[in-house]
Amino acid sequence: MTEKKSVFEGAELDVEDDVPCSAEDLLFPDLFVGLEIDLLSPGDGIVTDRHHASADRYEADDAMNQIEGQISPFTLSGWLRHGCEQVVQVAGASACHPGESNADYMRKDVYERDLESGYHEKGSCLEDHDDGCVVYDLFGGFGDRPGSLLRRPVSFSPIRRNVDVLDGEAEAHYRQVSSQVRSRNAEDGGQPLRHAERDVLGNVEGTWKLTLRDAKPEFVGLVLEAVSYLDAHSDEFAFQLGGARNFGGGIADAWVINPLYSESEVRRVFDRAKKVTSVMEEKDETWRSECRPAFVRALQARVAARDGDVPVPDGGGSA
Ligand SMILES: [Zn+2]
Numbered sequence: 033m034t035e036k037k038s039v040f041e042g043a044e045l046d047v048e049d050d051v052p053c054s055a056e057d058l059l060f061p062d063l064f065v066g067l068e069i070d071l072l073s074p075g076d077g078i079v080t081d082r083h084h085a086s087a088d089r090y091e092a093d094d095a096m097n098q099i100e101g102q103i104s105p106f107t108l109s110g111w112l113r114h115g116c117e118q119v120v121q122v123a124g125a126s127a128c129h130p131g132e133s134n135a136d137y138m139r140k141d142v143y144e145r146d147l148e149s150g151y152h153e154k155g156s157c158l159e160d161h162d163d164g165c166v167v168y169d170l171f172g173g174f175g176d177r178p179g180s181l182l183r184r185p186v187s188f189s190p191i192r193r194n195v196d197v198l199d200g201e202a203e204a205h206y207r208q209v210s211s212q213v214r215s216r217n218a219e220d221g222g223q224p225l226r227h228a229e230r231d232v233l234g235n236v237e238g239t240w241k242l243t244l245r246d247a248k249p250e251f252v253g254l255v256l257e258a259v260s261y262l263d264a265h266s267d268e269f270a271f272q273l274g275g276a277r278n279f280g281g282g283i284a285d286a287w288v289i290n291p292l293y294s295e296s297e298v299r300r301v302f303d304r305a306k307k308v309t310s311v312m313e314e315k316d317e318t319w320r321s322e323c324r325p326a327f328v329r330a331l332q333a334r335v336a337a338r339d340g341d342v343p344v345p346d347g348g349g350s351a
Pocket residue numbers: 127128129152153154155156157158164165166167168
């Protein structure tokens with residue numbers, strides 16, 4: 033009988049001896065979030081690559097425009113963090129408020145209301161636990177606490193062979209969408225009043241690469257549960273990604289790619305010409321039945337150890 037082993041710091045994962053869930057069996061410390069988004073409008077969050085065709089040289093009627101660029105990690109991070117907060121709150125605990133308690137909120141009453149509904153003041157959890165709550169520990173505070181999760185931008189290209197999903201890249205097609213806002217008054221003859229332009233990406237398909245700087249199984253559990261939650265609620269206004277939400281923007285199919293996969297198996301997920309192998313199917317079963325639940329239990333233990341300050345809702349727990 034082999035000994036239970038885990039290179040996750042100070043934590044044993046509660047799995048059978050022969051199940052490969054320890055860090056050296058995984059693509060650790062990287063986690064790849066698979067993304068499929070029909071329409072993404074991240075607002076200021078697109079940086080185009082001037083070496084190809086920059087936004088300046090963009091021609092709306094040129095179907096061949098090959099603009100590459102990046103989706104800002106800030107847009108993605110806020111979305112993931114919101115999912116993490118929700119998971120912690122559903123489990124009956126409170127989450128760190130994302131804003132500083134002394135910030136100049138435009139609507140003070142909204143901040144106060146947040147504190148009464150599932151949030152605590154950012155960093156107040158450090159008084160109870162050296163590392164703070166799991167959301168604080170993972171995302172960090174501003175300033176001296178960098179957090180454990182490195183969130184990269186997603187580089188995109190319309191040319192699939194330029195996309196490396198192991199580098200956190202996606203295939204996506206950049207467009208500037210123009211719309212004329214026209215007068216409704218009959219006497220104006222429908223003349224345009226205002227011209228609006230919006231940067232969008234169509235058919236985003238690829239990965240967002242996350243890297244854990246600290247090896248804590250509850251972090252893996254939190255990211256797993258948050259991504260599941262976001263995927264299950266992807267068409268709810270609060271959990272869409274970026275802007276244009278009323279127009280179907282930011283409805284993201286998202287999943288954590290099985291961390292038991294090898295690098296070539298991760299590539300295979302996005303290779304339309306190739307199917308899932310039987311080895312990948314076996315890994316999916318091991319992940320689903322043994323590893324994933326162990327990481328989620330680690331998250332539940334961490335959350336339960338800290339928080340008694342919010343009543344546990346009926347049916348609370350992992351999704
Ligand atoms: Zn906190």
